[in-house]
Amino acid sequence: MTSVDSSKHTKAKALKPGSRRPAKELCSECGLCDTYYIHYVKEACAFINQQIDTLETQSHSRSRNLDNPNELYFGVHQEMMAAKKQQPIEGAQWTGIVSSIAIEMLNRGLVEGVVCVQNTKEDRFQPMPVIARTPEEILAARVNKPTLSPNLSILEQVEKSGMKRLLVIGVGCQIQALRAVEKQLGLEKLYVLGTPCVDNVTRAGLQKFLETTSRSPDTVVHYEFMQDFRIHFRHEDGSIEKVPFFGLKTNQLKDVFAPSCMSCFDYVNSLADLVVGYMGAPFGWQWIVVRNETGKEMLDLVKDQIDTQPVTSQGNRKEAVQQGIPAYDKGVTLPMWVAKMMGVVIDKIGPKGLEYARFSIDSHFTRNYLYVKRNHGEKLEAHVPEYAKRIVGQYKLPD
Ligand code: FAD
Ligand code: SF4
Structure with a gap:
């Protein structure tokens, strides 16, 4: 099905907070159902109606070429590169390229507002979506809120405000629903700046993750699953704690x-105009995927603020991915000293650059494929996009 027809959506009623969503347990709390755009949920929800190839054609004029190895993995694109800000933004997730692009777009009058997510006063990890109208409000949204975030809950405000030019920053499931209702928003121009996203959690899940993994859960201000196969936790006092992936208490x-994240196959945010992540770049650099002309226009705004270099690829992920499948499946935990040693060895000889990105995509797609097959078998065929079936098909999976 293509994007939705015009309709009297303003008569629909948003669901009450906490009530069961149409996608039931698969709901990622993207925020659409907190608005009258719930009218379109059956077509728009990423977990009810997966339609990435149709929406790729709508957004980028074509769907990805499955026979092109880079497009199979990273989606439709004109260009990829590694980049970092010459002067990083203090407190950003990486170097702050996302916040910098948003600020430039606002300052130059390309948009009237920016949908992004700040946190509440009481809790640094509790997401609070906003329409930012000043650079300060954009900066207040920097750094990841590593929790499900209802970014689309502000869509009613967009339509009511009469805004005509908007930038939305978001992750894949939010952007899929946004693209499906894009034509109903009454905008002249929508810009979409995406980040990759994987393994997200509810606020309660985040607490459990921090408590089982970090030495000091209450002082964590920032964390990332890094290319050196360790999670780096930054604490309030500025110290960095590193925990090897292989030592995670997977059980x-x-x-x-x-x-929702165990059922997601849009790690690379296929429908954004421009994607800014890190996993296809060398350590310390960000990874940029320019999908279309709009994305190029957005990146050009900060070209004089960033250093860039070509993407590279090194190593071979396949064996590490294959060996990880049963380990995750059985919930094996390695003793910490073995985990540390494995992390060091893999870091020295393991996949780097785009090959690391493929390692991460393969590991998550195989895990998620098994999850959907076992828990929502009736959805498997329609829910898993063709590119993901091909990626998973490279590996031997348990039943
Ligand atoms: P900043 O300038 O710090 O801006 C961050 C922006 O992210 C803000 O504008 C904010 O509005 C937005 N944001 C924060 N939290 C959320 C949220 N929960 N939902 C929607 N938008 C949000 N990149 C990879 O390459 N590989 C990964 O595996 C990966 N996993 C991620 C998992 C999550 C949950 C998230 C939110 C991001 C992930 N990223 C991943 C992206 C990466 O961590 C950085 O967000 C990205 O590189 C931008 O960094 P920056 O310094 O330019 O961002
Ligand atoms: Fe609604 Fe979004 Fe949940 Fe789907 S994921 S049910 S669109 S809130």
Whole structure:
């Protein structure tokens, strides 16, 4: 099905907070159902009606070429590169390229507002979506809120405000629903700046993750699953704690990731105009995927603020991915000293650059494919996009 027809959506009623969503346990709390755009949920929800190839054609004039190895993995694109800000933004997730682009777009009058997510006063990890209208409000949204975030809950405000030019920053499931209702928003121009996203959690799940993994859960201000196969936790006092992936207590963490994220095959945010992540770039650099002309226009705004270099690829992920499948499946935890040693060895000889990105995509797609097959078998065929079936098909999976 293509994007939705015009209709009297303003008569629809948003669901009450806490009530069961149409996608049931697979709901990622993207925020659409908190608005009258729930009218379109059956077509728009990423977990009810997966339609990435149709929406790729709507957004980028074509769907990805499955025979092109880079497009199979990273989606439709004109260009990829590694980049970092010459002067990083203090407190940003990486170097702050996302916040910098948003600020430029606002300052130059390309948009009237920016949908992004700040946190509440009481809790640094509790998401609070806003329409930012000043650079200060954009900066207040910097750094990841590593929790499901209802970014689309402000869509009614967009239409009511009469805004005609808007930038939305978001992750894949939010952007899929946004693209499906894009034509109903009454905008002249929508810009979409995406980040990759994986293994997200509810606020309660995040607490469990921090408590089982970090030495000091209450002082964590920032964390990232890094290319050196360790999680880097930054604490309030500026110290960095590194925990190897292979030492994660997978037996306790199996249920921590949200069911939506265990069923997601849009890690690379296929429908954004421009994607800014890190996993296809060398350590310390960000990874940029320019999907279309709009994305190029957005990146050009900060070209004089960033250093860039070509993307590279090194190593071979396949064996590490294959060996990880049963380990995750059985919830094996390695003793910490073995985990540290494995992390060091893999870091020295393991996949780097785009090959690291493929390692992460393969590991998550195989895990998620098994999850959907076992828990929502009736959805498997329609829910898993063709590119993901091909990626998963490279590996031997348990039943
Ligand atoms: P900043 O300038 O710090 O801006 C961050 C922006 O992210 C803000 O504008 C904010 O509005 C938005 N944001 C924060 N939290 C959320 C949220 N929960 N939902 C929607 N938008 C949000 N990149 C990879 O390459 N590989 C990964 O595996 C990966 N996993 C991620 C998992 C999550 C849950 C998230 C939110 C992001 C992930 N990213 C991943 C993206 C990466 O961590 C950085 O967000 C990205 O590189 C931008 O960094 P920055 O310094 O330019 O962002
Ligand atoms: Fe509604 Fe979004 Fe949940 Fe789907 S994921 S049910 S669109 S809130």
